[in-house]
Amino acid sequence: MSRQLSFSPRQEYELIEYPGRVVNTERMLSTLGGIINVSKVLGDEQRRLELRFHPSNPYNKPAFGDGVDKCGVLISITVRRHKRDKSRPPQHFVRVLGHCSRSFCFESLCDFQFLPxxxxxxxxxxxxxxxxxxxxxxxxxxxxxxxxxxxRTQSQLLCLPELFARVDIVYGGNYRIDNTDDGQHDVLGVLAKSNYENHDVVSFNMVETFPTHPDAQILKRLKVKYVSDEQFARVKKLFEENPIWTRIALLYESGVSNEKLKCIIPSLAFYFSNGPWRSLYVRYGYDPRKDFKSRYYQTFDFRLRFGSGVSEFVYSRKSAKQKKATAPDEAKSELVQDIDYPYFNEHKLPRSRQCMLRYCDVHLLKIQEMLEKLPTPLTGAVCNEKTGWLPPSFDSQVRQIVCVTISELLRNHYRKEHLTAEVEAVLPHDADLEEDEYYADAEPQDEEMDLDETPVTESFVDKNIEQLLNNMTS
Known part of the structure; x- marks a missing residue:
């Protein structure tokens, strides 16, 4: 008897990969808790599907099926064969009945069964x-x-285990056989906790609202850490002056220790994990998406990608702090910005190879003029989710200006070093001469020097400087 099936490619089905050969559909559904329980699980994306091989026995651990995203198509294939002429090839009719986007797979342990x-x-x-x-x-x-x-009298006791298994998923262990390392020098440490576990971390988006007040637990933790009113007032005043800050700028301007600042900041501001104001602290109640002035506080992620011209001066932040604590170099400290200084000036190199700055922290007149000349957006305009209130190529232009400033600073530094070395090579170095005689002899030598050789020396210096700076990229 043939039966006509109604089908539609848009019909959506749920796939249950049953771990067994189904002979009786009713008994199969009873192992899954019945059609009502299956419907409840399919209607909830978080629930797991339970499979009990003995539905009437309460003393067994079910096998759980997890819902995973899996695309599939349900196809019906009909084969028609000629009854009289067996030599004719059969005809196949393929119909698409529907599709599925989720599947329940039973990959957990199912051998923990206890029968009375x-x-x-x-x-x-x-x-x-x-x-x-x-x-x-x-x-x-x-x-x-x-x-x-x-x-009834029980002739035997039924002792059930308290726990069948701690986990219901099998994990395969891959063991390394290495005779050279016996594990005697391994150090067991504690996993480092996140620096932002006590902060209100917010993901930037254009739809949801941002926090307007801190959590009650954060305010309670603030009292436990014994933060003085003076320290709290200093940080609060900074957020009243500017709504967005970097952590290093708060340390520098407030003078509060890092341990105390970790407790104060969560009670005054939340932290952006991405977006135009990434890695910055924003005052509660302030929405940078609605204020065009917040363009001054957008994140400027500047990284040095120089060759040998900068690598001998600027280190990573961790290395810079170690070198400053052990052996501070006075010559390099005059050229490189202090590691705790939160701003960028045109007369010194950046404090580290990667600097998280605000655009207002870049103290270059040309960049600040560019920020001022940006046209005010029309009424109803919103900021971009990636670039904020700035044009798409604004960060590239700022990065190029900063790189040109740094290259010019290095060029002047190397020119000064080479010229000093040339002068020292010309001056006499006789230890027997008295100090007065030395300067008396040096003055006429300077007067008798051929002035035509000076441009040659400068061109030679410029040529060497260009070789040192040829690896510099923006």
């Missing part, structure tokens, strides 16, 4: 063979009205 089986002798003889009987009715009552359960 009792060993009972077949006869009254003590030496007779025993048989296993299903003693569920001796262990628990059949229903609420089964009063005879309390009169």
């Amino acid at each position: 089986l009792w060993h009972t002798p077949k006869s009254d003889d003590a030496l007779a063979a025993t048989e296993l009987i299903y003693a569920l009715e001796h262990v628990q009552p059949r229903d609420v009205t089964d009063l005879g359960y309390f009169k």
Whole structure:
């Protein structure tokens, strides 16, 4: 008997990969808790599908099926064969019945089953063979009205394990066989906690609202850490002056220690994990998406990608702090900005190879003029989710200006060093001369020097400087 099926490619189905050969559909559904329980699980994206191989037995651990995203198509294939002429090839008709976007896979352990089986002798003889009987009715009552359960005597005890298994997913262990490393020098450490575990971390978007006040637990933690009113007032005043700050700028301007500042900041500002104001602290209640002046406080991520021209001066932040604590170099400190200075000036190199700055922290007149000359957006305009209130190529232009400033600073530094070396090579170095005689002899030598050689020396210096700076990129 043929039956016509209604189909539609847009019909959506749910796929359950049942770990067994299904002979009776009703019994299969009973192992899954019935059609009602299956419908509840399919309607909830977080629930897991339970599979009990013995639905009537409460003493077994179910196998759980997790819902995973999996695309599939349900296809119906009909094969028609000619009844009289067997030599004719069969005809196949393919129809698409629907599709599925989720599947329930049973990949957990399913061998933890406990059945209430009792060993009972077949006869009254003590030496007779025993048989296993299903003693569920001796262990628990059949229903609420089964009063005879309390009169039955249990010949055997049913001891169930407290826990079948700690995990229901098998993890394969890959062990490395290495005879050279015996593990004697391994150090077991504690996982480093995140620096932002106590902060209100916010992901930048154009739809949701930003926090307007801190959490109650943060204010409670502030009292426990013994932060003085003076320290709290200093940081609060900074956020009243400017709504967005970097952490290093707050340390520099407030003078509060890093440990105290970690407790104060979460009570005054939240932290942006991405977007135009990434890695900055924003005052509660301030929405930079609605204020065009917030363009001054957008994040400027500047990284040095120079060759040998800068690598001998500027280090990473961690290395710079170690070198400053152990052996500070006075010559380099005059050229490189202090590691704790939060701004960028045109007369010194950046404090580290990567600097997280605000655009207002870049103290270059040309860049500040560019920020001022940006046209005010029209009424109803919103900032961009990636570039904020700035044009798309604004950060590239600023980065190019900063790189040109740094290259000019290095060029002047190397020119000064080479010229000093040339002058020292010309001057006499006779230890027997007195100080007065030395300068007396040096003055006429300077007067007798050929002035035409000076441009040659400068061109030679410029040529060497260009070779040192040829690896510099923006």
